[in-house]
């Protein structure tokens with residue numbers, strides 16, 4: 642079985658680019674995947690939040706994974722795939738369906754959203770999935786989307802499930818539970834930043850890396866940041882961490898991935914900045930602000 646060693650460094654949850662007629666731009670997706678790996682990303686994520694999976698139909702979701710899995714296979718890098726719902730049985734079936742992609746090294750599974758089970762219920766959900774899944778599981782802990790907070794104690798109990806190898810931690814802060822968790826991490830359990838703004842702080846506390854939409858841009862700088870914290874180059878890590886946090890802030894100034902797609906389009910990397918409803922394209926001002934900040938990273 643894979644372990645958390647594939648879950649270090651910078652993982653890019655790829656956007657799903659669209660063509661002018663609204664269909665998925667698979668060639669642009671493949672090119673993006675290669676670009677971020679060329680720039681130093683350690684792994685890719687298919688169908689993260691950034692990939693707008695809720696707006697893709699089943700055939701599109703499969704085709705998107707096909708493209709990203711092919712690139713990960715060719716480049717021999719880790720592939721995590723977003724899967725799961727707020728229902729345990731359908732989540733188990735979704736995980737089973739991932740057998741189609743032998744390149745996958747982990748499944749990214751959200752804490753059940755909307756229905757707000759107890760923390761014991763969340764634990765029971767992941768126990769059931771861990772018993773069924775052929776893939777290592779990364780718990781996607783995102784209370785501002787799921788409506789469900791988890792304590793450090795519950796996260797540690799999840800971490801001892803043999804199939805659970807990490808958490809994508811996106812709690813909107815570096816809060817007391819995060820500090821508690823990282824102060825005493827179970828062996829082989831990776832904490833990955835899922836809030837781009839807090840990446841540097843999380844790495845400083847012992848996080849293993851991040852799953853970061855922002856890392857489509859300035860990917861090499863993100864890789865450099867992870868290395869700087871690892872090597873104890875504190876001055877470099879602090880300065881670069883601050884600059885990348887500012888960039889993440891402007892990329893998330895409007896609902897993601899609108900601004901990011903606007904930037905990627907302005908850079909000529911995707912054919913349109915389109916997102917699918919209910920998302921709306923970013924305002925020109927937000928894209929312009931992000932491009933300006935991105936320009937300053939060259940001096941860092």
Ligand SMILES: O=C(O)C1=N[C@H](C(=O)O)C[C@H](O)C1
Nearest residue numbers: 654689690691835852853854
């Ligand atoms: O693609 C993802 O999954 C990501 N999720 C976070 C979110 O929930 O917004 C942000 C992260 O940059 C990528």
